[in-house]
Amino acid sequence: MKKYSSELKAGMKLLKPVYYENSILINEDVILDRNAIEKIKKFNILEVDIVDENGLKIEEELEKENMLKEVFELEYENSIEKAKEILENAVSSGIEAEEIENIIGESIKNLELDSDVLIRILQGESAADYLFQHSLNTVIISLLIGDSLGYSKEKLELLGKGALLHDVGMLKIKKETLEKSEDLSSDEIMEIKKHTAYGEEIIGDKIEKDVLDIIKYHHEKMDGTGYPEGLKGNEIPEMAKVVNIADIYCALIENRNYRERYDYYDAMKIVMKSSISLVDDKILKSFLKRMPIYPINTKVILNDGRKGVVSKASSNPFRPIIDIVTKGVAERINLTEEGNLTKYIVGVDK
CATH class of the missing domain: 3.90.105 (Molybdopterin biosynthesis moea protein, domain 2)
Incomplete structure (x- = not known):
């Protein structure tokens, strides 16, 4: 300048x-x-x-965000290990209520500190087993949605417990079936669908009904095509609907033996497409408030031809806050601000 x-x-x-x-x-x-x-x-x-002073502020903000991300990443890896212990012990010796409350309490505290940084953590890779990482990711996304819905701390705790334990029944299924890279047989698909019943069997009446409902019904769909009972619409408990959409999104952004992970923009498109008949509209809107169309770090192209990187979500999921660097000078553009309303995203730079 x-x-x-x-x-x-x-x-x-x-x-x-x-x-x-x-x-x-x-x-x-x-x-x-x-x-x-x-x-x-x-x-x-x-x-x-x-x-440029704005550039300096952006650099300082990014440095602060990266420091927070490093702290949360360490907590995240530790939490995956705790989740592994909790789920494995639930099968072998019963649930550990205090340990579950601790891990959910930490997740809620982190949510209050900086949810944007939490979302960025999901974009990293972990050496953890898929099931345990997936369980924790589902907790994080479920809590973000619950927070957007205005849930109380007590309700968030129940939601977090259910999200953590939602796939505990998978531990009753043969590992070779879960890790298979080819198409599953019809018998194997039926066996995997039993994980909700296995989860109910493992947990039994040792936990709150709301949590048990999440374990039982997180694969039910709004149009009645889900399982295990083919419930429709308002027959499905609301917290099970929250975990359902979190479960779908997290499964898409995680690597599997039979496919590579979807990038975040494509995962969002799939979730939105499924919303027509499968997920609750109110839950989807709350999900989009906290997990925007263009997640953090998405490379985007503006209608004026400039390229930038999404740095933060905004009140409008289609118009995030973008960092653009031109000739070494950084500029932060909030697409919701009055002076930027003529600018908009025309595509993703992959």
Whole structure:
């Protein structure tokens, strides 16, 4: 960014060196003070290149977000290990209520701190077994939806428990069936569909009814084509509907033996397409508020031809906040702001 010497203020940072008669007068990256500004004026330097203040703010924000992400990533890996213990112990020796409450409590606290960073964590890879990572991812997305629906802390705790335990019945199914890379036989599909009944059998009456309903009914569909009971519409408990959409989305963005993960934009398109008859419209809208059409880090193309990266969600899922870097200068554009309403996303840069 060019600045006339008359516009210079203490605290500004030089983007390029200041030259006088082919010699460097002041080096780049120097933070200007009163003496440096007077020196520039003394040598009749008309204008200098200054680092854009918005760019500096963006860099500082990104640095802060990355630090938070590193902390949460460590917690995330630890939580996957705890989830593994909880689910395996549920099968062998029964559920551990205190451990479940601890892991859900931590997830809710993290949700209050920075949900955007939590969403970014899902975009990373983990060495954990699929089932345990999937269970924790489903907890995170379910809590984001529940929070968007205005659930109380007590209700979020029940939702989180159900999301964590929703696939516990999978541990009763042969590992070779779950890890098969070819098409499953009809018998194998029927066996996998029994995981809801196995989950109910494992947990029994040792937990709240709302949690048990999630385990039993998270594969029911609005049009009655789901399982195990073919429930329709309002017959399906609301929290089971929340975990249903979280389960679908998380399964799409995770690697499986029989396919690679979908990128986040394509996963969102699949979820939205399925909304026609399979998922609850109110739940879908709450999901989209917290998991926008263009997830964080999606590379997008604007109608003016510029390319950028989605940095944050906004109140409108179709118009996120985008970072654009042009010739080393960063610019943050909020597509919902009045001055940016003529700009819009025309595609994804894959």
